Amino acid sequence: MLQSNQTKDKQGAEEEKEIKGKPLIASVIIFLGLGILVLAIGASVSIGAADIKLSTVWQSLFQFDAASTSHQIIQRLRLPRAIGAALIGASLAVSGAIMQGMTRNPLASPSIMGISAGSLFMMAIALAFFPHSSSFSLTIFAMVGAGFGACLVFGIGSLSRGGLTPVKLALAGTAISLLLDSISTAIGIHFDVGKDLSFWYAGGLAGVQKESISLLLPFTAIGLILALLIARSVTVLSLGQEVAKGLGQNTTAVRVIGTITVLFLTGAAVSVAGLIGFIGLVIPHVTRFLVGLDYRFIIPCSAVLGALLLVIADIAARMINQPFETPVGAVTALIGVPFFLYLARNEGRRL
Template identity: 40%
Template sequence: MKLTLKPIVLSFSIFLAIAVMLIISFCLGTTNYSVQQVFDAFFSYQNTESQNIIRDIRVPRELGALLVGAALACSGAIMQGVTKNALADPALLGLNAGAAMMISIAMAVFKETNFLLLMTAGFLGAVIGGTLVMVIGSSRRGGFNTMRIVLAGAAISALLTALAEGIALFFRLNQSITFWSAGGVAGTTWQQLKFAAPVILIIIVIASLTGRQLTALSLGEEMAQGLGVNTHRIRVIFSVMTMLLAGVAVSLVGSLAFVGLMVPHIVRLLVGTDYRLILPFSALVGGLSIVAADTVARLAGESPLGAIISIIGVPFFIYLVRKDGKLL
């Protein structure tokens, strides 16, 4: 695909904004550091306390925020294309709640859990939650109905969240599960990123490279088939990608809503309706937004990241509902 000047300029601007935001996030916190101290931690390492805090706590935390934002935003964009539902979001359609439930089960069953186990549990839970919502929210007569799927998502999310909390109470996992309920990137480690980063980045690249088929699918079943797209196979493949992205994101930082809803709509205003552009730019803008939100949360006394995002996300969701899924 031949890129026009606008995407090139836009991508450069977003990359620059991400770089600046990351540096700001490395500097600001309970203890503030100068830009020089941040650069010294990378290029003149002397094993001091401040350098260790920057390298081992703040850097993996913000890279985790970048990855999770990219995963959730790209996942939301894919869901909106597959279901032709402008209100689709991993959290609103049961994926995050399903992932959280399976993570609760994994923590209850296994005395010692590693991140790879939690990633697998998160993916399986996302599959369960997403499948239940799609089965209940669609029918042979009506097919995918926007409001029906949203209502099914709300019901299934409430059920799976209640199950996760019940498991946490029974097995006395309340303190551990609270993290996934509130959502947050505090505590993200290099070991976790080693497993999560390749999965998220590979899926985003594959999805972006096959975005033309998702664009065709978003135009409608008959149009896609007329363009030679195997709609059933493409829907299954992209759905699996969505569940993988959501499952890994939840296992990494917990359940965060509205990122996958808001970001794709904003990106469409910038690049149009071609999913070859929507998916990679959603990943970039999503990553930038979560890094910014986490920086605000940290400056606000380690406020829950999910609460910071919801302050913007809830009004955005209500606005979309009133506008029948159209941003403008």
């Protein structure tokens, strides 16, 4: 028994040594990514049905003129939308990174694991039975729904023979997502709230305003801080539960905090922008490829890259079919669906 424990400890130590991040590359990604993100936000504010010069954007920020229509558009509509896109993109990317690290499942993400669908399901219930709910109440409903969706997926997935393999968990997530989406649609039709739900189904940023940012910012900040605090623990947990326990990791505590973090980030994002899929799937994989397997680097880099991706996707959504808007969820799906199929095919070969 002692020899077995010593072997496990030695194996865990060896695997922990292998998980080396790339701090220099991570620093470049963070600082360069933030710089590009600022430029992308400027472009997002400038581009629209009526293009606005960047000089006007600058003036609206530091020399606001209430009598200027352009300044009003920037401050009330376009700037909150761009900032909201950055916050939501960061939230979804970090949620996916944490889920993939905790479950050791490369297919894990809020949109695939039923978390986003669960949030939408509870929002449908809120709109049908509590029509006068505040924005804060809707966010709480979305977080509860995220937890409900996750419990259903992991509960059903655990009943399958052979345990929770990545593909089986993805299939369970897809099935539960379709079920919850169908029930949400039925609720929307029966209680005549389908028009209200259609916004969240499409996944868009057109409705993001200053009030939305005031609601989104504290939840995102808390979620990102929690994610950074457990980053090292998620790295150890990604080695496997047995190895993590051998290294003295309190795996239960890490999973609980990680789950709360995901619910905060995903619930707030869905309550503001609806179903925007695949950012939480694609970005963590790209980040791990660039900076290694240390989540102390993966989480902040995922936040920056996720924010940048959604801001650029939102710009593309407005330019594809001008003067009409394409749902930004459709733009992210164009990237995410082929990537998901590629991952599912690779994981299927390992089963």
